Amino acid sequence: MKTTDPGPLLRVRNLTVTFTERRSTPWRRPGAVTAVNDIDLDIEPGGTLGLVGESGSGKSTTARAVLRLVRPSGGSIEAAGFEVGSFGRRVPIAYRRAVQAVFQDPLGSLDPTKVIGDIVAEPLGIHFGLRGRERDKRVAELLDQVGLASHHGGRYPYELSGGQRQRVNIARALAVEPKLIILDEPVSALDVSVQSQVVNLLEDVQERTGVAYLFVAHDLAVVRHASDRIAVMYRSRIVEEGPADRICERPAHPYTEALLAAVPDPDPARQRLQRERRRELRAAAPAAGPRPATGCPFAARCPHRMPVCAETFPGWTPVPDGGRVACHLFGGEGTARPSDTHPDYQETSR
Template sequence: MSTAREVVLRATGLTKRFTTRRNVLGRAVERLTAVEDVSFELRAGKTLALVGESGSGKSTTARLVTALEKPDAGTVEVCGTEWTALGRSALRRERRRMQMVFQDPYASLDPTKMVVHTVGEPLLVHEGVRGQERDRRVADLLERVGLSARHLHRYPYEFSGGQRQRIAIARALAAGPDIIVADEAVSALDVSTQAQVLNLLLDLQRDSGLAFLFISHDLGVVRQVADHVAVMHRGRLVESGPADEIYESPREAYTKSLLAAVPEVSPSRRRERAGLVTESSTGEVVG
């Protein structure tokens, strides 16, 4: 059934290297491959989760996909348009199709801007909407994310972490995107708030057919939202597939060790997990 839906995001062979040392002439002498040959597809109305530990390249992949960084090789295609081939102003216009929600709700909102300006920015930039029309539409968006019109003229510092993340989601929705890239979007939140925001994302997906690229290190969270999972390790995709398959019968040793290390509240799940991984290979990398 899922195969019938159109592909809204396709990454092909994404590769990114960062220069870690330069010589006196400014030439790169040392490079770090952050992402190597990463390919995946995301279909309309579905959620693809990119999981991995720190340094696995998942956040760099998110920045490549959203064109905040240029890949050294590979292409990104969004709703049939190849973003990696677009000029600056064409890319700017296309950006509304794919929006982003960041990890730290305290850093991702401009502290000098009132909510109405932050959330209304995509409306202004893409449609030139301002004034009362803007206020009305921002108020609608705030209500969709569980806030209200009373919050229009408030500043970010007046909100809790969960509320800020709702504001960030409202801003992403304002552009009317097909895809939302959520980079560790609930990682900084407390358990109870996290559940609220996850439910909100799931509701939005059900109501408006959004596709999510969900980047997270938290395998419990990913389990609750993902249709497909892609596991990254040292810049490469090591395993990908339908979520149930990855969680119930992982093939790669790395995926197994990752799943085995997740602390579980439920004793029964702990026993299941012990059966899943006969021998955990959790060797820590030194230095």
């Protein structure tokens, strides 16, 4: 089960996840929906990969496949030395120690009938057999690490604020000292003023413990701040991948460009430019229809679409300054020339 080959902490190859639809009538064959289609991902130890996409893009399904909460229908996932595909119904407890998760809904992911102290203590009992005073001491340490006071241990989840609940989820994930934490939209349910507190906390934790993150989110601006590299997903496919700053300043794929143009900016002057860009991109594209069976999933919305786009999914083309793109615009030319329309995004945040 353990592989000896050293390499990235997470290596996903050709991952495909297919869900069977409910039969509409008993005599009809149930349809299948491909939520994740032939994707590759790598995360180095201590690194952060941002996985960004809109609802229905398959980003959360990817995260759940790595956690073995859904069963992949093809491809391989190697994480922290484990071959996830070889797991049966029972996932080895050692894998649960290596790979942890924080989910989007901070309240829903906590058992409403348990107090915070017991929630954080649970993995300590399961994995290390800690009991009594020793366990309480560790719980207090963990709560302190995520910025909660020890008196929070006696509260129920509904008595805490959204940000505090997410801190509890992070404390529980940290309890087993994992190598990789899957963050599935960890801040999107939080208030703006609290979002950045949690992102900063995640960074502190990473600096201190060297844990790696798979940061799944729909908000490109948040992902850019939290990640070293970004993979952009659209309708089950990864369409572009590369260093975070390159993706956000010089996107190569037309979808990444559309996504960037849609990120609202609080600076009204910049937002006016954003709106112009948004309208230009949309002017050329009709609304998205049903997912095509073949070809590029973005073709229907793409302002640059060509006949070939409807036929085959493009192969990967390397992009200067890092990463690669899957788009016919760049096919066959050796390297892609990414769009240069975002010089102002090189401005530094305050």
